[in-house]
Amino acid sequence: MSEESLKSRVENWMVKQMPIIQxxxxxxxxxxxxxxxxxxxxxxxxxxxxxGISNITAQNIQRDLYYEFEEITDVQIKVPSTGDMGADTVEGGRGGDLRFSTDSAEHF
Known part of the structure; x- marks a missing residue:
């Protein structure tokens, strides 16, 4: 068996197990x-x-990665709408800085 990197194995798993995202x-x-x-x-x-369901998708990915890969002990899923990414991301494509989910987006 070839020694494929953990990153490659997780990426391949994402492609096979989560086609609904794409x-x-x-x-x-x-x-x-x-x-x-x-x-x-x-x-x-x-x-x-x-x-609206990206947090559920993130939870499912997190749970399944723990189940599928025994060497994984910490999974972080970053979703723009939860404020987990950098402020250079635009919120929902509408412009402006990314807002944490507890902050008001202050859109008109």
Whole structure:
């Protein structure tokens, strides 16, 4: 068996297990997958930004990654609408800085 990196295995898993994200115009990228610490960071984007069920999607991905990969001990799923990404991301494509979900977006 070839020694494929944890990041590659998680990326391949995301493509196979989560096609609904792409079907709905969302994107996902594995930002970090450290086999020594067990930490994995996945970022959702595209139409996931501002989607009402993106937090449920994130929870499902997190749960399934723990189940599928025994070496994973910490999973962080970053979704723009929850304020987990940097302020250079525009909220829902409408412009302006990303707002945390507890803050008012102050849109007209």
């Amino acid at each position: 079907m709905h115009g969302g994107t996902s990228v594995v930002r970090e997958a450290n086999p020594e610490t067990g930490q994995v960071v996945v970022e959702l984007g595209g139409t996931c930004s501002g989607c």
